[in-house]
Amino acid sequence: MTGAVLAVDIGGTKLAVRALADGVTVHERTLPWRDGADPDADLDLLGASVSEAAGALGTAPVRIGVAAAPNVDGDGRVVGWPNRPGWTGRSLRVPFARTGAEVLFGDDATLAALAEAHATGCRDLVYLGLGTGVGGGLVCGGRLLTGAWGTAGEVGHLVVDPAGPPCRCGRRGCLQAGVSGPALAAHAAARRGRTTTTAELVAGVADAEDWAEHTLDHAAGLIARALAVLTELVQPARVHIGGGLGSALTALPERVAPRLAATVRAGRPVPEVRPAVHGAHASLAGAALLAARGAALLGEESVA
Ligand SMILES: [Zn+2]
Structure with a gap:
């Protein structure tokens, strides 16, 4: 229309x-x-x-x-x-x-996944949006994966570390509890020894500050763990990382990619991990x- x-x-x-x-x-x-x-x-x-x-x-x-x-x-x-x-x-x-x-x-995040799939003509795509929370959307075979109740694809609530920090959903170790904006700001603050905002984290990564690099690697490791599960389940050709914070951390996809490759079984294809085509506006595009x-x-x- x-x-x-x-x-x-x-x-x-x-x-x-x-x-x-x-x-x-x-x-x-x-x-x-x-x-x-x-x-x-x-x-x-x-x-x-x-x-x-x-x-x-x-x-x-x-x-x-x-x-x-x-x-x-x-x-x-x-x-x-x-x-x-x-x-x-x-x-x-x-x-x-x-x-x-x-x-x-x-x-x-679901709409962002559709927008990213449309923009790239990719029929099998996982979208991960990092911001205040962590959202996700799965496009499989050109179709949005909705589940029985319409809310499938909550990548942010995949448990990546059962002993990890508490999540707002009431469980422990969800991806969101590790890599949301507040969680990464807290991780950076602990490494740095003082209160740190997500904007300072982004600047710290750009300046190759040790504490910021460490936080970025920490995030990449947790995201790769979640993506390894999704790769087995739905075989995405691409993973796009967006959201306000996910887009600002421009080095994040290239940190995730080798960690994901290291976990995929031998002889299996590895999804490409890329920044969202629509950047921080993927949901609006959706x-x-x-x-x-x-x-x-x-x-x-x-x-x-
Ligand atoms: Zn949760």
């Missing part, structure tokens, strides 16, 4: 909105969520951003694709979101109601794809 559509990415720390007319971006804006986690203020910001983007189109959007970090049910209600617990129970349809458009929701193709995108064989 062509025409006027909006793509919205509701992320852990930011909101991104893109307006497209016949596939061409006519407006795009990224805004951080305000401090304080006030859900009313957040949803007002969302509504205002959507109105602004719709205004830029000059015509009413036909459809809105929403890539959501929060867990959203079929009615557009937030089931849960550890990042901003106040959102739980809120309807995400309300901020979009004024547009009159059809609104479709999808998991942010939302645009959902807006263009409609709900069928999530069920159909979508990569030729």
Whole structure:
């Protein structure tokens, strides 16, 4: 479908909105969520951003694709979101109601996986998004792997170290508990001996600081462990690493690749590990794809 559509990415720390007319971006804006986690203020910001983007189109959007970090049910209600617990129970349809458009929701990492598969024509791709949390999406045989309840591909909750740190899901040693932004900042801080932000970690890697290199290798080792399991299960041709932090750590894919190769059984092909084609905007690109193709995108064989 062509025409006027909006793509919205509701992320852990930011909101991104893109307006497209016949596939061409006519407006795009990224805004951080305000401090304080006030859900009313957040949803007002969302509504205002959507109105602004719709205004830029000059015509009413036909459809809105929403890539959501929060867990959203079929009615557009937030089931849960550890990042901003106040959102739980809120309807995400309300901020979009004024547009009159059809609104479709999808998991942010799942949509990112589809966008990456489309961009590369790859029918078997694993997407890993590193940011506030760790998201994942699996495209197998050109089709999104959805599972019985529609939420398959939660790579962030593969247990990579049963004795590892506690995860927000209540278990120990999930990939997310090891390589989310807060987890890597904590790892870097412990190595460095002082409080460290993810931005400092990215700068530290660029400057080849010992503590930052060590944290990057630590992350690469845990990610390779998760990917070794996925390689046995679904044989991806490619693994793309994106998300805000995953994209900023540009050296991460090349650190993961040899570790993954070392774990794959002899004679077996090794997936290519690459940075996400859409960089930090893979989820937004997926939302645009959902807006263009409609709900069928999530069920159909979508990569030729
Ligand atoms: Zn977990």
